[in-house]
Every structure is written in structure tokens, then in C-alpha cells.
Amino acid sequence: xxxxxxxxxxxxxxxxxxxxxxxxxxxxxxxxxxxxxxxxxxxxxxxxxxxxxxxxxxxxxxxxxxxxxxxxxxxxxxxxxxxxxxxxxxxxxxxxxxxxxxxxxxxxxxxxxxxxxxxxxxxxxxxxxxxxxxxxxxxxxxxxxxxxxxxxxxxxxxxxxxxxxxxxxxxxxxxxxxxxxxxxxxxxxxxxxxxxxxxxxxxxxxxxxxxxxxxxxxxxxxxxxxxxxxxxxxxxxxxxxxxxxxxxxxxxxxxxxxxxxxxxxxxxxxxxxxxxxxxxxxxxxxxxxxxxxxxxxxxxxxxxxxxxxxxxxxxxxxxxxxxxxxxxxxxxxxxxxxxxxxxxxxxxxxxxxxxxxxxxxxxxxxxxxxxxxxxxxxxxxxxxxxxxxxxxxxxxxxxxxxxxxxxxxxxxxxxxxxxxxxxxxxxxxxxxxxxxxxxxxxxxxxxxxxxxxxxxxxxxxxxxxxxxxxxxxxxxxxxxxxxxxxxxxxxxxxxxxxxxxxxxxxxxxxxxxxxxxxxxxxxxxxxxxxxxxxxxxxxxxxxxxxxxxxxxxxxxxxxxxxxxxxxxxxxxxxxxxxxxxxxxxxxxxxxxxxxxxxxxxxxxxxxxxxxxxxxxxxxxxxxxxxxxxxxxxxxxxxxxxxxxxxxxxxxxxxxxxxxxxxxx
DNA sequence: AGGCGCACTTTTTTT
DNA sequence: AAGTGCGCCT
Numbered sequence: 001x002x003x004x005x006x007x008x009x010x011x012x013x014x015x016x017x018x019x020x021x022x023x024x025x026x027x028x029x030x031x032x033x034x035x036x037x038x039x040x041x042x043x044x045x046x047x048x049x050x051x052x053x054x055x056x057x058x059x060x061x062x063x064x065x066x067x068x069x070x071x072x073x074x075x076x077x078x079x080x081x082x083x084x085x086x087x088x089x090x091x092x093x094x095x096x097x098x099x100x101x102x103x104x105x106x107x108x109x110x111x112x113x114x115x116x117x118x119x120x121x122x123x124x125x126x127x128x129x130x131x132x133x134x135x136x137x138x139x140x141x142x143x144x145x146x147x148x149x150x151x152x153x154x155x156x157x158x159x160x161x162x163x164x165x166x167x168x169x170x171x172x173x174x175x176x177x178x179x180x181x182x183x184x185x186x187x188x189x190x191x192x193x194x195x196x197x198x199x200x201x202x203x204x205x206x207x208x209x210x211x212x213x214x215x216x217x218x219x220x221x222x223x224x225x226x227x228x229x230x231x232x233x234x235x236x237x238x239x240x241x242x243x244x245x246x247x248x249x250x251x252x253x254x255x256x257x258x259x260x261x262x263x264x265x266x267x268x269x270x271x272x273x274x275x276x277x278x279x280x281x282x283x284x285x286x287x288x289x290x291x292x293x294x295x296x297x298x299x300x301x302x303x304x305x306x307x308x309x310x311x312x313x314x315x316x317x318x319x320x321x322x323x324x325x326x327x328x329x330x331x332x333x334x335x336x337x338x339x340x341x342x343x344x345x346x347x348x349x350x351x352x353x354x355x356x357x358x359x360x361x362x363x364x365x366x367x368x369x370x371x372x373x374x375x376x377x378x379x380x381x382x383x384x385x386x387x388x389x390x391x392x393x394x395x396x397x398x399x400x401x402x403x404x405x406x407x408x409x410x411x412x413x414x415x416x417x418x419x420x421x422x423x424x425x426x427x428x429x430x431x432x433x434x435x436x437x438x439x440x441x442x443x444x445x446x447x448x449x450x451x452x453x454x455x456x457x458x459x460x461x462x463x464x465x466x467x468x469x470x471x472x473x474x475x476x477x478x479x480x481x482x483x484x485x486x487x488x489x490x491x492x493x494x495x496x497x498x499x500x501x502x503x504x505x506x507x508x509x510x511x512x513x514x515x516x517x518x519x520x521x522x523x524x525x526x527x528x529x530x531x532x533x534x535x536x537x538x539x540x541x542x543x544x545x546x547x548x549x550x551x552x553x554x555x556x557x558x559x560x561x562x563x564x565x566x567x568x569x570x571x572x573x574x575x576x577x578x579x580x581x582x583x584x585x586x587x588x589x590x591x592x593x594x595x596x597x598x599x600x601x602x603x604x605x606x607x608x609x610x611x612x613x614x615x616x617x618x619x620x621x622x623x624x625x626x627x628x629x630x631x632x633x634x635x636x637x638x639x640x641x642x643x644x645x646x647x648x649x650x651x652x653x654x655x656x657x658x659x660x661x662x663x664x
Numbered sequence: 665a666g667g668c669g670c671a672c673t674t675t676t677t678t679t
Numbered sequence: 680a681a682g683t684g685c686g687c688c689t
Contacts, residue, residue, distance in 0.1 A: 072678085072679090073678090073679090099679070100679080101679050102679090124679095125678095125679095146682095200679095201678085201679045202679085204679085205679090264677075265677080265678075266677095267676080267677060267678085268677085268678065268679085366676070366677080367675075367676050367677075368675085368676080368677085369674090369675055369676090369680090370675095370676095372680095389677085389678085391680080396680090397680085397681080426667095427666090427667065427668090427689090428667085429666065429667045429668080430666090430667090431665080431666055431667085432666075432667080501680080502680095531679080532679065533679095534678095534679085553676085553677065553678090554677080555676085555677045555678065556677090556678080577676060577677085578676095579676075588677095589676095592676095592677075
């Protein structure tokens, strides 16, 4: 035994030595502690340390199938698995590297007898909104909160483990007279979900958390099957996720990595204080700090450090650049957002000519909407890009239309899918569709077959579509070819619906969709897999092409880095976001900007445009603006380098340069 | 009454 | 890109 251990430790020593860890990283990666918290500032080798930890575990004899590594996105899960396997090869086969939601869903699906959710469907945000629309009924916007706000209040209550009434109080303040009606809406929504066997995103975590809390047999079973739980981005873990972790303490060894200064998911109930109390909540924890930054030059860190130091909160973060000195970041000001985007695109293009790869460039935007102009510029110049945080393929309208046909074939009681499908037909709107759906459900209740119910309740589908649905019903297991069938049958309707909305671009999404569905066991599993692990529309047509510029929302850019980073539209009203109205929210905004700035390795451009007059003229926003007192020495200020500004201010919206044809 | 086209606004952040 | 409001049409 001791001989074997000796051999193993030599092997792992060589694996990790070649990996070039510093002493703290090595300490963390090889710790024998029951539980570990690694406090790792931006760029200090957080991912590298987790990867090394997993490599250490599998080379010292842990079965990789008994290791669960939880990350925040599908991308980082894959990245992590890839890096582990390049380090230790096949010895990591079976490692579970996944997101909280995907892990929970897999457990629920693969053990229907234990959890009891066999045949339930995962629904996305749009379906949630439709369902809540049913709950709201015809109440007017002023009288009752819109569906989206109800949903976010309810979701916050569940994720933050805050009583429903409190969440309503904070999220729906202006409806305080209607609290009782809102509470009732929450219960009705939950009931409708249950009747239809729908699971929303939160349900997935709640089911696992409840199972672990109330069924000690399940907690024991999970504990027996897992030795090591590794959690990335611990600072973004919310109370609901903590409930899951809590039940595994003392059953498995927990290894968490996080940075309080990068906590940006407060809106989902994450509280970065929980990272400070980690070692009291999780007994026998060893804390390791990583403070040396290997990513960026000192100039980039100087700006980032300055930003954080200005916070009233005490982060105690001062990143040191192991790489030393480089180029000063630039602050670039433009007349309007079109010139801003055009400059970024041109600069990327020029750098590519100089020999950099497209993938060396990362543009960080605050909102999904905020990347649109830049996206247009890149398209215009034929620069390959991927858009993280853009529209998800399975959530785009033209895809959902097609999937609706498969959904009603699989489950004739799926009324949200029925609504979507029937409304594609000419002369059919919400009212006609709901009458038809009521008839279909009544027919099913009285024992009719699905085929009978369909032709009885919805004769307006016509013979062809009715036959198509019957065919889909009988070939449910062939998801890919079912989608092809549905696309063909619906083509005239789709073409009509999207005639004025980019039909030519939309139609190209169907082939990749079919490719994605290849080998999926059922429509339900296909949908839940790709909702929980999304594929983005922008990525669809260039799957081979991994040399591409990345546009990403800061929230989807966690863990990313690039030689050249562009923080886009860092203007008053954006950082902090206009609607961040209390200090906590504003401080979270500061961390968002901090995450953005610390993505850059060699070059950082902070860009903004002066044309948002309603913001720059607003004293409150200008006063709150994070960069208002940025010392001159920290950045090089460049004003409108390519096109000197016309005399501002504008009174209306910014005029669009006629020669830039990218705003289509 | 219900559907539909048109003009209008309005976009936080994610699973 | 998608929701909302309004007036017109069947």
C-alpha cells in the first residue's frame, strides 16, 4: 500500500510540477483538508487551481465519476473538463463537470423513482410569461404587475430564501395595496405549473434541495456516490444552492473557489457575505488565498484596483501583476455609439492584420442589447464573432414555433404549445385558440384519442397539419427527423409570419437545430438539455470556426480573458446602471465593471460615447458615475480619434452617419 | 367580437 | 427583438 502511494505521489508531483503552480495554488490543489475555500482574486489562476485539484484527485486514486465540479456556465464546464483531460488524459473520464441546474436535472431525470418527476417538461422564460399571463388574466398594467415582474419577484423569493411577502415588498413596492392578490397569483401560478407538469428553472433546484433536506435516504445516497464536490464562483452561490450544499457537508469533501469582489448575481439572491461566513458554515475548512495576478499588466490592474478602492465596502483587494508593466489602458470617447462600435471593429481588424487572432479580442457589454451595434459592425466587416448572452437558439421565436408542434404531439395537454401553434394560423388569435384548446382538453378528458381530440377541437389546422401531428406523435423518438417534418409542414405559415422579420436569416437556423437534435431521446429531453445548457444563435452557423471575436455580457464573461479587451459604453447611466437605486445595487454594479476591466491581459480600451444626452445631463447619474474622478495618469484619454465631434450637445437622438450601412 | 397591421416604446444581468 | 396601444376590417 505504501509503495503504491509512493508511486502515485511521484506521478502526481510530475503532473502538477509541469503545470507550473505557485506555492499557494499547489497547497490548495493538494490539500488533505476535509473542506477548502480558495479566495482567489481576478486572474490569480482560479481555474488552473481547480483543474490541478481535479488532476491531483484522479491521479491519487479518486474515481473521477465520484467528483462533481459545478461551474456557472456550460462553456466553463467544458473548458474545465477539457483542461483536466489534457492534463491527465483518459483518467478523468466520467468526471461530472456541469452547472448546478444541469446537475440537478440529471439527477432528477435519471432517478424518477426517487424524485417522482417522470415526464415533466422544463419551460423557459417565455413559457413562464405565458403561463403567468393566464394567471394575470385581463387585468391592466397599472392595476396589477406585469407577468415578468411577478415572475422575477417570485423567483427572487425562492432563490434568496426570502418569504414571498418580503420579496413582493421589495420587488413590487408600488403595488403594496395588492399584496394579497399577488400572493394568490403566486399560488395559482404554481398550481397551473403542476397541473401541466411543467418545471421552471427554479423548480429544478428546489426539487433537489427539498429532496436532500426532507429525505435523508436521498442525501445519504448522494453522499455515498460523491467523494468530492468542487464549486466555482462560490460568491455567486445563492441560498437555494446553499441548501443543496448544506446537506452534503460532512458527507463529501467540499472545495470552493471564489472572489467577493466579483459577486455580480445579487439579483438572483447571491450574497457575497456568504463567502466570508463560509468557514463557519462549513466546519473543518482550510482557507487559501491567491493574490498574485498572472493575467494582466500592472497598468490594467491599477485601474481595477482604483475602482475597487473607491468603494465604501472593504474588499481588501490589491492585485499585483506578476507580469509587470505594460501599456496604459485607453479611455476613448466618441460622438455616438455608431462611431464607438465602428472604431472597435476597425481596431480589431487592424490588430488582426498585425498578426493577432480574432479570438484575442473580447468586447464586454453591460446588456444584451448593448452589443447590437458592435455586432452589426463586425457583420459588416465580415469579422467572425460569437455572442455570449445573445438570444438562445431554443428561445428564439421561429424555433419555438416549430418546437410547439413537437410538444403538442408529445403531450396533447401542453396548452402553451397549442397556443403558439394555433396562433400561426391565419385568422386565429388568442381567443379562437383558447376556445379550441378548451375543446381539445375536454375531448381528451372524455376519453378521446389525441388524434380525435385534435381534429375535433382544432379543425382549422387542416388535414395536412393534422396528419403531420399524428405522424410526429408516432415518431417521437426521432427528434431530428420530427423537426424536419414539422419545419416542412409549417414552412408557409412561418414564411408568412416572419416575412417582414428577417425570414432569410431565420430559415438558416433550422438545419443546425436538426443537427443539434440528432440522437436526442425525446423532445422533452432535447428542450431541457438545450435550455439549461444553451446554444446561442450567433454561434450556430460557425461551429467549426473557433477563431472568432467574442462579444459577451459581463455576466456571461465570467472566467474569460483575452489579450485585448474592450469595455463598451462605460458611460454615466450604464455604470452604475440607471435603475440601481440603492447602495447595495450600486456596489454590485461596481463589481460588474471590475469584472469587465480585469478580463484584459495586455490591452484594455474603455470606450464611451457622449451622445446619450439624457444621461450626461442628469446630475444624479453623472454624480454616481464610477469613473468621474478617474485620475489622469491611470488611463490615456483619446477623444474621438477618427472623427472629431460636431459641436455637442444634440437635442434629439444622435444622427446616424450615412456611410455606415450596418444598422440593418 | 375578434383578428390584424401599424406605429410606438423599451430593453439589466442568468439558469 | 418583442411587447403595447390603437384603429380598422371581417
